[in-house]
Amino acid sequence: MRVPLEATIGEEGIFDALIAARETFGDKEILEDQDRKPLTYTGLIRAAFVLGRKIAAMTALEERVGILLPSSMGVVVTFYGLHAHGRVPVMINFTAGERNIKAALAAAGVKKVLTARRFIQQAKLEELIADIETAAEIVWLDDVRATIGLQDKLYGLAAGMMPRRFRVKTDPSGPGVVLFTSGSFGAPKGVVLSQSNLVANCRQVAQHINLKPEWVMFNPLPTFHCFGLTGGVLLPLLQGMKAFQYPSPLHAKQIVELIPQVKASILFATDTFLNQYARVAGPDDFDSLQFVVAGAERVRDETHHLFNTRFHGLKLLEGYGATEAAPVVAVNHPDRNRPGSVGQILPGMEWRLDEVPGIAEGGRLYLRGPNVMEGYLSPEDPRKIEPLENGWHDTGDIVAIDDEGYIEILGRVKRFAKIGGEMVSLTAVEGLASAVWPDARHAVVSIPDSRKGEKLVLVTDRKDADVASMTEWAREHGAPELAVPKKILRVDDVPVLGTGKTDYVAIQQMAELDKAA
Incomplete structure (x- = not known):
């Protein structure tokens, strides 16, 4: 058009x-x-x-x-x-x-x-x-x-x-x-x-x-x-x-x-x-x-x-x-x-x-x-x-x-994870985290998972972030359970590039290193 x-x-x-x-x-x-x-x-x-x-x-x-x-x-x-x-x-x-x-x-x-x-x-x-x-x-x-x-x-x-x-x-x-x-x-x-x-x-x-x-x-x-x-x-x-x-x-x-x-x-x-x-x-x-x-x-x-x-x-x-x-x-x-x-x-x-x-x-x-x-x-x-x-x-x-x-904007092609056969937008999951903890910065990536194909990892500067709070919010607001990360990494600062954009390359490395540890 x-x-x-x-x-x-x-x-x-x-x-x-x-x-x-x-x-x-x-x-x-x-x-x-x-x-x-x-x-x-x-x-x-x-x-x-x-x-x-x-x-x-x-x-x-x-x-x-x-x-x-x-x-x-x-x-x-x-x-x-x-x-x-x-x-x-x-x-x-x-x-x-x-x-x-x-x-x-x-x-x-x-x-x-x-x-x-x-x-x-x-x-x-x-x-x-x-x-x-x-x-x-x-x-x-x-x-x-x-x-x-x-x-x-x-x-x-x-x-x-x-x-x-x-x-x-x-x-x-x-x-x-x-x-x-x-x-x-x-x-x-x-x-x-x-x-x-x-x-x-x-x-x-x-x-x-x-x-x-x-x-x-x-x-x-x-x-x-x-x-x-x-x-x-x-x-x-x-x-x-x-x-x-x-x-x-x-x-x-x-x-x-x-x-x-x-x-x-x-x-x-x-x-x-x-x-x-x-x-x-x-x-x-x-x-x-x-x-x-x-x-x-x-x-x-x-x-x-x-x-x-x-x-x-x-x-x-x-x-x-x-x-x-x-x-x-x-x-x-x-x-x-x-x-x-x-x-x-x-x-x-x-x-x-x-x-x-x-x-x-x-x-x-x-x-x-x-x-x-x-x-x-x-x-x-x-x-x-x-x-x-x-x-x-x-x-x-x-x-x-x-x-x-x-x-x-619904997400990037690269920013979708396939979990249990379903396509999940990582951008939407970040939105879910922001709804639960609006005053914090969040980023979501996916890593391989032997059971469901991929697993979501939330990287956040919110010190008390927990899976239970996200699960409860998702249940109350009709969000699918698949959109709730089962792994949370709490950090002092979520990495950003010099332009201010979230540095997903560094965040992906953090998630993979944590999995390997």
């Missing part, structure tokens, strides 16, 4: 879209971070040309260049600097660990990684950098900036006035960024999004929700995560909104203090982080916010409850996306917010549901549209892309979609 567009979304290049935004919205302040030295559109364009030319002198046209930086003005300038000179940014997840990072560099064919000493020192990543140096050359942007002289500044002035004459003309259908999937359920995959994929997704969101140029977007998410890159950087810049970048989503107290100071209008984050922010915020701290958008993981009932009771009138909009779709697929609307759903599919997208044997409700979601990637990086050859069959991306998610286009 196709969701119609109000107007055709054509192919646009990343840098040309930024230039067009300046022409549309005027030369206003558009980018800021915790250093509180904002840049205008022209300031950003000039800085991108100057830094980009320096990087271009040490790289080749169309070369893939690694970026290892936190959310900041620096990462945005570097990203656009590469595009101004026809290079391709590869966003490196610095929380992924040495093995995954080296695999990502090899998969993308990265020879140089751009980073900054201040960040590496503050984040205590010196050991990681030493490991990465065995796979790629580290380029310190501090040193690059120190070489900027008068001639470079004059070049930047001229380029800022006539950016289309100075920028390298690239094909909008060519690579816009290389990102890696989160690795929540296995090894991260390399995703090549075209320039037009990224721009199209921004246009789709803007058609779905009316975004006002006077608003400020507060982005605490890392730009190695597509939600942080598209939602937190590209979308606001292309729609005339100031994009405020904060380097770590973990700093709940500092973020809550900054939101009213910068007069933030929209906050993007995951459920994990929003729950933390809501707990430390006072009743007035979120007064400037028009709405909050949650994505990348299911929003718990407790998080909805926190926002509904502490911040009256502030809407928490749940959305759904995939790195492969640049990433926004669906999102609730401020005037059409349906809790329990992840909103309506964005305009311009096609979708289909394929039947899954053993699962009665919903189907496996496939997507196609202007925001959907061409394909994954080939594991054998960094220059090759494994194309999607007829342009359809298999999300691996089991969903139900109603007549109005609202999506309900």
Whole structure:
């Protein structure tokens, strides 16, 4: 099924879209971070040309260049600097660990990684950098900036006035960024999004929700995560909104203090982080916010409850996306917010549901549209892309979609267990645990069982969690007994990835190690 567009979304290049935004919205302040030295559109364009030319002198046209930086003005300038000179940014997840990072560099064919000493020192990543140096050359942007002289500044002035004459003309259908999937359920995959994929997704969101140029977007998410890159950087810049970048989503107290100071209008984050922010915020701290958008993981009932009771009138909009779709697929609307759903599919997208044997409700979601990637990086050859069959991306998610286009996520194909011949959604079991202990964090995995095929294991930070309480709740509310885990692992913290998503790979290992013990 196709969701119609109000107007055709054509192919646009990343840098040309930024230039067009300046022409549309005027030369206003558009980018800021915790250093509180904002840049205008022209300031950003000039800085991108100057830094980009320096990087271009040490790289080749169309070369893939690694970026290892936190959310900041620096990462945005570097990203656009590469595009101004026809290079391709590869966003490196610095929380992924040495093995995954080296695999990502090899998969993308990265020879140089751009980073900054201040960040590496503050984040205590010196050991990681030493490991990465065995796979790629580290380029310190501090040193690059120190070489900027008068001639470079004059070049930047001229380029800022006539950016289309100075920028390298690239094909909008060519690579816009290389990102890696989160690795929540296995090894991260390399995703090549075209320039037009990224721009199209921004246009789709803007058609779905009316975004006002006077608003400020507060982005605490890392730009190695597509939600942080598209939602937190590209979308606001292309729609005339100031994009405020904060380097770590973990700093709940500092973020809550900054939101009213910068007069933030929209906050993007995951459920994990929003729950933390809501707990430390006072009743007035979120007064400037028009709405909050949650994505990348299911929003718990407790998080909805926190926002509904502490911040009256502030809407928490749940959305759904995939790195492969640049990433926004669906999102609730401020005037059409349906809790329990992840909103309506964005305009311009096609979708289909394929039947899954053993699962009665919903189907496996496939997507196609202007925001959907061409394909994954080939594991054998960094220059090759494994194309999607007829342009359809298999999300691996089991969903139900109603007549109005609202999506309900029922679980991932990998997140179902077969117990005694019945298919049981692990996501639904997590929901059961959250209903019994709403103030705790839970994750459910399955392990082999000689008697029933598979056995459910609940990993929780609730210290007094017990099977009897879950069994009683299930009996009282008509939930099947199969959905009650017979094994509970109590932990201090349920593992999460740097993006805030639950780390099911680590949790699976915990459950299997416990079984072996």
